[in-house]
Amino acid sequence: MKILLQIIQDLLDKSTKQRIGLREAYALVPASRCRRKALCCTLLPEMSLVEALAAIQCLSEMDPTTRLRLTRGLVRYFFLNSVRITSCPFLADRNCLIYHDRFFGCRAYGLWSKHYYDKLAACSQQMKRYNQEQWQNLGISLPQEVVDFQVPYCPHVKPDGDASVDDETLPNAADKIEILSKQLAPWHESFRHSYFSDLSFLLASLAFGLTEAVQMKFAFVKDYVTTGNQAGLSEVIGNLPDVFAALT
Numbered sequence: 001m002k003i004l005l006q007i008i009q010d011l012l013d014k015s016t017k018q019r020i021g022l023r024e025a026y027a028l029v030p031a032s033r034c035r036r037k038a039l040c041c042t043l044l045p046e047m048s049l050v051e052a053l054a055a056i057q058c059l060s061e062m063d064p065t066t067r068l069r070l071t072r073g074l075v076r077y078f079f080l081n082s083v084r085i086t087s088c089p090f091l092a093d094r095n096c097l098i099y100h101d102r103f104f105g106c107r108a109y110g111l112w113s114k115h116y117y118d119k120l121a122a123c124s125q126q127m128k129r130y131n132q133e134q135w136q137n138l139g140i141s142l143p144q145e146v147v148d149f150q151v152p153y154c155p156h157v158k159p160d161g162d163a164s165v166d167d168e169t170l171p172n173a174a175d176k177i178e179i180l181s182k183q184l185a186p187w188h189e190s191f192r193h194s195y196f197s198d199l200s201f202l203l204a205s206l207a208f209g210l211t212e213a214v215q216m217k218f219a220f221v222k223d224y225v226t227t228g229n230q231a232g233l234s235e236v237i238g239n240l241p242d243v244f245a246a247l248t
């Protein structure tokens with residue numbers, strides 16, 4: 001099921017309770033301190049629909065210049081993330097532009113035990129290899145270093161003060177977020193299954209249409225791996241309108 005801009009507006013209008021609940025669930029994850037080098041912000045994390053809506057709400061409240069820059073960054077990220085490791089589009093000068101609304105994946109990073117993190121990384125690697133096979137079936141070899149890339153486990157993140165965290169605290173918060181997001185059925189499932197929990201894919205689909213965004217990605221990835229040419233992509237990105245300007 002396709003998510004259109006009007007559906008996003010309807011979801012924003014009716015999800016106030018869920019977005020308040022999201023903040024409460026985030027509060028279960030202890031604040032943490034780290035060296036703030038933002039090295040972990042290499043990828044845009046997967047997220048649930050309720051988290052995507054909170055980010056879209058942030059975007060809709062930004063000044064138009066920043067919003068358009070971020071929108072274009074997110075769409076560019078979607079088109080090239082299979083072939084290039086860049087940073088999360090929300091990262092600017094080592095600062096997160098949506099820090100107070102950053103996603104569960106960002107908050108939990110570094111708080112997992114090494115053992116749990118390795119399990120998550122193994123699942124992610126499996127998905128990436130499956131994805132690589134799909135591209136291979138289309139005749140495109142993704143760069144192996146991109147397929148193999150994993151944000152490394154960080155031993156430097158520590159909970160603030162006396163707060164403690166274990167491998168039950170974080171799944172507990174994640175479960176609460178999942179329950180809230182499921183209340184937005186059927187769009188919660190649609191975001192997961194049709195858009196792979198990827199805000200950048202949703203945004204590209206809102207801008208161009210779902211099928212068209214996939215076709216464009218194929219063409220841009222093919223250009224990138226065969227010629228390295230990004231001129232067509234740059235032109236499309238440069239002409240991208242402010243998709244979220246109309247949201248209230």
Ligand code: SF4
Nearest residue numbers: 041088090091096106
């Ligand atoms: S949303 Fe913010 S904290 Fe999360 S990966 Fe992106 S820049 Fe980093």
